[in-house]
Amino acid sequence: MAFGSALASIGLSIPAIAIISVISDIRMTLGIDIKSTVLLGLSLFIITVSLATGKTNIMQGAVLVGIFLIYLFTSIVP
Structure with a gap:
């Protein structure tokens, strides 16, 4: 809920x-810097590719997790 x-x-x-x-x-x-904007665009591209095919596989999920980890790393260590 x-x-x-x-x-x-x-x-x-x-x-x-x-x-x-x-x-x-x-x-x-949006109030985010250029690194975060690039990572956001990359994430949206990966999600669009995933939704366009209608099927999701482990590789696309791993790429999204990797992008998230890069975002966390760049947020903590500028």
Whole structure:
């Protein structure tokens, strides 16, 4: 139940704020540095490839875990 609530909060609030920022012509930033932005883009690419094929395998999961570990490492050791 908590997972669904968190997913709904994130899934609804970010698009709502993005729409409001476009309507009111205010620039919206995510507040993350370039390393984190690259890792986010890479993660979204891997997830898109996984969802486009309809099947997920252990390699795609391992790549996502690896990206997460790189993110944690770069957050702790700048």
